[in-house]
Amino acid sequence: MTAAWVVGHEGGKHVLMPHGEVVHQDGEIIYVGHGFPGEIDERIDCGQALIAPGFIDLDALSDLDTTILSFDNHPAWRKGRVWPKSYMDAGPYEMYTPEELVFQKRHAFAQLIRNGITTALPIASLFYREWGETVEEFEGAADAAAELGLRVYLGPAYRTGNSYVEANGTIDLFFDEPRGLKGLDEAITFCGRMERRHGGLVRTMLAPDRIETCTAALLRRTAAAGRELGVPVRLHCSQSEFERVTVNRLHGMTSIEWLESLDFLTEKTLLPHGTHVSPSRFVPGPGRDLEIIAGSGAVVVHCPLVAGRFGNGLESFASYRKRGIRVGLGTDTSPPDMLLNMQVGLMTCRMAEGCATACRAEDYFDAATLGGADALGRADLGRLAPGCRADLVVWDLANPDLGQVIDPIQSLMVSASGRDAKTVVIDGRTVMRDREIPGVDHASNAARAQRQFDGLMRKYPQRTFGHPPVKEIFSSAYQIVEKVDR
Template sequence: MTPALPWGRLDGPTLLTARWVLGHADGQHVLLPNGEIVFENGTVTFAGHAYPGPVARRVDYGAALIAPGFVDLDALSDLDTTILGFDNGPAWKKGRVWPRSYLRAGPFEMYSEEELAFQKRYAFAHLLRNGITTALPIASLFYREWAETVAEFEAAAEVAESLNLRAYLGPAYRTGGMVVEDDGTIGTDFDEARGLRGLDEAIAFCRRNEGRANGLIRTMLSPDRVETCTPQLLRRSAAAAADLDVPWRQHAVQSAMEVGTVRRLHGMTTPEWLDSLGVLSPRLIVPHATAVTGTPRNPQPGRDLEILRDGGVSIAHCPLVSARGGGAISSFRRYREMGLNIGMGTDTWPADMLLNLQTGLLLCRVVENDAAACRAEDLFDAATLGGARAVGRGDLGRLSPGARADIVVWDLSAPHLGQIIDPIQTLMIAGRGTDARTVIVDGRASMQDGAIPGVDWDAWGARAQAQFDRMVALYPQRTFGHPPVEEIFSSAYPVRRPPA
């Protein structure tokens, strides 16, 4: 058992120490051997050695690293469906694009309100379990009637508050979607009025919930993928984000389908189109950006990256889900050297930010064919400082006086880690998200020794599987040609069931 803190808000200064502490000074993270962190009332008051003042309690975590919590700009908040497309394609044949026949029949919600609330609890708990202290949730709309609802995000706010997770919340909305026509061609289907109503509802949600739970709950605007949005929706989203003083997120330049659709509809690349609408700003977070011009996924010449950079946009780099789809940004070093702010997102199962950092580092070195293309701290900075910049928070992603006490204690004694000379490099080589031993958010313990109050990992896992199985059974209704489940999803090897 590791040392324990009292649950809930702590009275008086609390001092934490360990073999390593990742503090922050002179604009960068600094390693403090046998360092100390002191916090009170949710705020870091000291990071260094030999704290001179009195404290209410001291906790020594021994062979561990005390570090700032991760900021996840694209945090999985449902039961992951990317596993269904992992070895099953193309997407338009496998239920990842709605067929016209499903639209004619009338799309429907494949989860109940109770199930939607549960999957938020399940997903948010896993974010904390992996050292993520600030989350901007993302979920698939493929199994929804149209978009996310205010009711589920009111429930999500309650869940985040109860679990003590810092979250930026707002229901996703859209004015259209991709559709597979009866002849197998792929087109678009728009209902702008419905999408604008969704935006109005999202704005009302932001006004009600911004700053909830003493600032633990913040809000954002979340139009769905860029090819599903009309110009009016995007202009109004950008204006509303400025008026509300919240970030907004737009998935963009991430697929050949999107690139082709935007060019067909608007006669330009996605960044060119967004720029022409006047919506680029430092408030905008763009997940993925793997299909910008001048890259393997989009070899056409162009200035996509320069446009995004000059607009002050932040990129949410999600290397694991991109790599599973055969893609990567080209490259992490290039984006950084151009001056783009890069944060990190998980976007898929598992909610393991360390795995994403490791994948991002390896992809960068492979794409560049250069082991010196990026270092461990470059990715770690993106998951902490880059994410904090993306949401305009100088008080997150670092442990220095005045910062919020969002802290993760990483176990450095686990056998799989091997020998340690540098804790960050060690985590980037052999660490796992579940090496997070203790998670503290806003000065309150959210997890200790892998335990989160009210979370039964075994029972929740069984419930999630049953809920997922029911959703998968409905897939034929929204898959082109409506084949049986067995034809939509392959098996790695032949399945031979016992005789009846």
């Protein structure tokens, strides 16, 4: 494969190669540079384009994005984002059918590929689930990923607790530890059975839900299982004021301090979102959170777009890196556009630091590629070099809307989007060519996704405090004027 630009890798760093070449065979890169001396079976000239390593999404949306429903609808507990006690007492139920859950993951996986993501660790909301995710749906997810060609790390989410709203409007937590531990046991069995399936394209992880919905026993056993299995463990923590107050009330510590006391943190621990840490503007007073994270080797999964939508953010990406904290990136929302996440992250970092030189385009590009690979312990991912897996994306630089190209990485960070991913190759297989994924009808899938989303919205009054009608839960930007028949 040849192109106007290639992101190669030499001396432990990405390098730019004008008019470069990438040669891969049997899923492995065998040459990156100029003038390959061997014989080739097929030559593909990508033209005015950038061939780059695929992005690694450590917190990749794998359902229909319900966070959009809270974008302008606050407070969350009055708008269906926290179960009312009346709904919980009546018995929570699955708001999607098994077939709908399978479709959602396949649809989401296709969207990830269309945005240049080649390795994904799926995340889905448990708000509309009966309790946790199931082994059966993740077996289906493994098959869907293999069919589409997406590299994934899979594991059903589990929890021992759930937040709910009392009749007087106060938020409390309900715990069912045996149920959560059973979910962990099922996740461990899943890891043992599914690790390295489909030619190694499917790997596994452990995914306890949120720190405030987990008990000490669940977290201790999860950490022990993660060490024994050698798989990544991802736990959403340090991401909200509710979590900060709740964990302090229950345990007298910050989330990170509590994890340290449980011996939970290792180099394979992934921590989305890492915004509400001490010290920061979200957590008053001095604290050791960042020192603990850096010392443990755990990875902060930075999700700039979804955090920025709700007024959060790292303080800052640059300062975390200076402290020696390992940082990878996640999308965690729709669209799963890693380029947009990188652009938002770069801008919010510069704003937080009050300095245009606080971080550069390549810092975020590194985090989306090398940072993700490092988090997973995969030196064969996130870079184009001999011996690495052939996971690469062809970015269209000929799009007239992109503007003039001087440095292709900076151009991506200024004016490109995930829609400029033209071709995607994963493990040597071309999974998307000219924006088309074999076997995927994007228009039909989008229409089905909308129907399922509409059906979910109709059910929201059942799980919303006070059970108001849908029109009172979700506001409109402007007054809606319906057509009047004359």
